[in-house]
Amino acid sequence: MYVMTTDQQRSRREPDRVPGAIEALSGIHTVRTFDRTAGDEFQAVLDDVDDVISAVVILAELGGWSIGIGIGDVEQPLPAQTRAGRGQAFERARVAVTDAKRAPYPVSVVGSDDDATTAARTAVRLLYLVVSERSPAGRAAVAQMRRDGTQSEAAARLGITPQAMSQRLRTANWHLEEDTRMLAADLLRSAG
Structure with a gap:
C-alpha cells in the first residue's frame, strides 16, 4: 500500500x-x-x-x-x-x-x-x-495535450500554430514527463 x-x-x-x-x-x-x-x-x-x-x-x-x-x-x-x-x-x-x-x-x-x-x-x-518548473504557457500546452491528445488539435484550441505548440511542449519537457512517470512508477513498485 x-x-x-x-x-x-x-x-x-x-x-x-x-x-x-x-x-x-x-x-x-x-x-x-x-x-x-x-x-x-x-x-x-x-x-x-x-x-x-x-x-x-x-x-x-x-x-x-x-x-x-x-x-x-x-x-x-x-x-x-x-x-x-x-x-x-x-x-x-x-x-x-x-x-x-x-x-x-x-x-x-x-x-x-x-x-x-x-x-x-x-x-x-x-x-x-x-x-x-513549467511556465504558465507550458502548463497550458500540457493540459491541452492531456485533453486533446494531438498537438494539432491542442494548438488549435490554444489558438497557436503547431510549431509554437511543439516549442511549448519541448520547453515544458512534456515527453520527458511521460518517461519519468514510467520510471518513477517502476521504482516505487520495487521500493516496497
Missing part, C-alpha cells in the same frame, strides 16, 4: 489551500480518500502506483506542497477515515513528509528497501522538478 501525507508550505502566511488541493485530487482512485488529518495537512491511502504518480503530478502543478509517500503494510481493516489508519505505510509517510520539508524538491519516499527507496525518491523528485 501507499500512503501519501501532504503538508501545505508557508501555511502560516497563506490562506488554507487544503480544500482546493483535495478537490484537484478528486479524480484519483484511492483506497481511502484524501482527507484532512490536522491543520494544513491531508492524507490518502492508495493501492495503485500510477495513481500515486498522478497525485504527485497534480500537487507539483499546484505547487506549495510537501509530499511524503510511505510504502508498506497497513493495518486491516482500514478505518473509514484515512487519519485513523495505522501501519508501516502510515509511519513511513510521516517520515517522508518530514524529509520532504527539508528537501530542495519537496517530495520524498520511504519504503522497506533502502537502495530501491533511494532510486524511487530520486525518480519522483525528478518528476516533480519536470512538472513544477
Whole structure:
C-alpha cells in the first residue's frame, strides 16, 4: 500500500489551500480518500502506483506542497477515515513528509528497501522538478495535450500554430514527463 501525507508550505502566511488541493485530487482512485488529518495537512491511502504518480503530478502543478509517500503494510481493516489508519505505510509517510520539508524538491519516499527507496525518491523528485518548473504557457500546452491528445488539435484550441505548440511542449519537457512517470512508477513498485 501507499500512503501519501501532504503538508501545505508557508501555511502560516497563506490562506488554507487544503480544500482546493483535495478537490484537484478528486479524480484519483484511492483506497481511502484524501482527507484532512490536522491543520494544513491531508492524507490518502492508495493501492495503485500510477495513481500515486498522478497525485504527485497534480500537487507539483499546484505547487506549495510537501509530499511524503510511505510504502508498506497497513493495518486491516482500514478505518473509514484515512487519519485513523495505522501501519508501516502510515509511519513511513510521516517520515517522508518530514524529509520532504527539508528537501530542495519537496517530495520524498520511504519504503522497506533502502537502495530501491533511494532510486524511487530520486525518480519522483525528478518528476516533480519536470512538472513544477513549467511556465504558465507550458502548463497550458500540457493540459491541452492531456485533453486533446494531438498537438494539432491542442494548438488549435490554444489558438497557436503547431510549431509554437511543439516549442511549448519541448520547453515544458512534456515527453520527458511521460518517461519519468514510467520510471518513477517502476521504482516505487520495487521500493516496497
